[in-house]
Amino acid sequence: MSALASKVGRSSDPLESEAADVALAAAGDGTAFERLYRRHVARINSLAEWMLGTPDTEDVLQDIFIRAWEKLGTFRGQSAFGTWLHRLAVNVLLRRRETDRVRARRYIAHEETLEQAEAPATGPQLWADIETAVERLPQRSRDVFVLHDVVGYKHDEIAEHLGITAGTSRSQLHHARMTLRKHFE
Amino acid sequence: MTDHWTERLSAYVDGELDREERGALEVHLTSCEACATAVAQLRQVVGWAHGYEGKPPKVDVWDAVARGIREREGSREESRHPPKRSGERVRRFVFTVPQLLAAGIALALFSGTAVGVALRAVGAGSGRTVVTDPALLPDEIPLGESFDIDGNDPWTVAVVTQLEEQYAEAIADLESLLREGQDKLDSATLRVIEENLRTIDEAVEQATVALRRDPAAVYLSELISVNLRRKLELLRDAAALVASET
Numbered sequence: 404m405s406a407l408a409s410k411v412g413r414s415s416d417p418l419e420s421e422a423a424d425v426a427l428a429a430a431g432d433g434t435a436f437e438r439l440y441r442r443h444v445a446r447i448n449s450l451a452e453w454m455l456g457t458p459d460t461e462d463v464l465q466d467i468f469i470r471a472w473e474k475l476g477t478f479r480g481q482s483a484f485g486t487w488l489h490r491l492a493v494n495v496l497l498r499r500r501e502t503d504r505v506r507a508r509r510y511i512a513h514e515e516t517l518e519q520a521e522a523p524a525t526g527p528q529l530w531a532d533i534e535t536a537v538e539r540l541p542q543r544s545r546d547v548f549v550l551h552d553v554v555g556y557k558h559d560e561i562a563e564h565l566g567i568t569a570g571t572s573r574s575q576l577h578h579a580r581m582t583l584r585k586h587f588e
Numbered sequence: 589m590t591d592h593w594t595e596r597l598s599a600y601v602d603g604e605l606d607r608e609e610r611g612a613l614e615v616h617l618t619s620c621e622a623c624a625t626a627v628a629q630l631r632q633v634v635g636w637a638h639g640y641e642g643k644p645p646k647v648d649v650w651d652a653v654a655r656g657i658r659e660r661e662g663s664r665e666e667s668r669h670p671p672k673r674s675g676e677r678v679r680r681f682v683f684t685v686p687q688l689l690a691a692g693i694a695l696a697l698f699s700g701t702a703v704g705v706a707l708r709a710v711g712a713g714s715g716r717t718v719v720t721d722p723a724l725l726p727d728e729i730p731l732g733e734s735f736d737i738d739g740n741d742p743w744t745v746a747v748v749t750q751l752e753e754q755y756a757e758a759i760a761d762l763e764s765l766l767r768e769g770q771d772k773l774d775s776a777t778l779r780v781i782e783e784n785l786r787t788i789d790e791a792v793e794q795a796t797v798a799l800r801r802d803p804a805a806v807y808l809s810e811l812i813s814v815n816l817r818r819k820l821e822l823l824r825d826a827a828a829l830v831a832s833e834t
Contacts, residue, residue, distance in 0.1 A: 426810070430810060433654060433657070437650060437654070440650055440653065441650075444642075444644065444645065444648075444649075444650075445641060445642030445643055445644045445645075446640065446641060446642030447642070448642055448643055448644060448645040449640070449642040449643045450642075452643070458646060460645055460646075461645060461646075461647055461649050461652070464645055464649045464653075465649050465652050465653050465656055468649075468653045469653055469656045469657055469660065472653075472657050473660070533636060534643060548637070552633070552634055552637035552638065553637045553638075553640055573598070573599060573604075574595075576598060577595060577597070577598035577599070580598050580601075580630050580633045580634070581594075581597075581598070581626070581630070583633045583636075584626065584629035584630055584632070584633050585629075587628075587629040587632040587633065588629065
């Protein structure tokens with residue numbers, strides 16, 4: 404634990420604790436930043452896997468968290484840190500996708516085959532199966548679903564990021580959800 | 589289930605239908621089991637997405653992230669300053685004034701008690717401070733660990749002075765407004781405002797004294813900026829309250 408963190412102690416309130424870690428990290432405390440990393444890396448990793456269509460996310464995760472460290476000073480606390488971080492990650496991921504066109508072969512094979520995402524899930528595998536089903540959604544539906552339902556973007560923001568209309572975004576979201584709902588039958 | 593409502597179910601779940609369409613759909617749902625089931629399942633999908641905690645990466649990349657930060661901060665420092673003599677220590681502060689203010693907003697969430705504890709701990713004169721320059725750290729010391737560091741740094745003091753100057757005029761104006769309008773506030777409200785102002789002033793004073801003893805303690809300059817901002821916000825609220833009672 405850093406000197407400052409050990410002096411002020413840790414809050415039991417997760418939001419307050421996170422705000423304190425953000426402030427500490429902005430002041431250069433790497434230990435606090437590591438706590439933020441640990442708290443958010445799994446969700447950011449899933450976001451990266453879904454948006455890049457590959458499980459090989461090490462490189463882009465590094466890029467996202469290094470960029471987050473560099474940009475911490477611009478975080479104004481107007482939204483939750485997680486929201487800010489997700490939006491930063493989406494920007495990095497979309498840029499990465501544009502320049503690298505990272506597409507794993509097995510994900511390409513799944514493209515445009517909604518049926519493969521429809522296999523019903525059972526028992527404790529439910530969540531893992533839904534994760535897989537999200538991976539198997541056609542890319543456009545997956546992008547919209549992830550940006551809207553996981554990250555929290557509005558349709559007009561999604562439209563701007565993906566170069567589509569808000570109506571298309573709504574339609575893709577509907578079809579993605581209608582596909583995924585079968586796992587809750 | 590392919591009736592004409594099917595395409596509207598997702599928008600319904602998101603609350604995007606207008607009142608008329610929503611009402612019509614809700615009537616439909618009472619008689620269409622398939623659509624009602626679909627709505628329930630769509631809500632489960634949305635709930636799953638909102639609560640999704642993610643999947644850890646195959647390989648933990650923290651070490652690479654920390655190394656990357658050190659390298660970038662180091663190369664940036666080298667390009668900004670000429671090489672120092674061997675053994676000469678430099679200190680680089682990571683804050684600009686806007687960054688201090690940004691950190692201040694987040695730090696405002698600290699309780700007053702926590703701030704007091706921090707101040708007492710710093711005020712005890714440990715002679716140690718948080719290292720903010722990754723380039724200065726030996727490999728075995730992680731970022732953020734306390735580390736002995738020599739010398740004073742006028743930069744921090746200058747930033748604090750600048751912050752105080754930025755706030756001074758606005759604070760003086762608002763204090764004047766509050767003095768003129770304090771008879772419009774009930775005594776309990778006024779007492780709470782005065783107690784909070786006094787607490788903030790004490791925190792600023794303590795941090796300023798501690799900063800003089802340890803000018804390299806970046807956190808103290810943050811505390812001052814946080815408390816000046818809190819004071820400004822409190823005075824603004826109080827002035828607004830006075831105005832609303834006028």
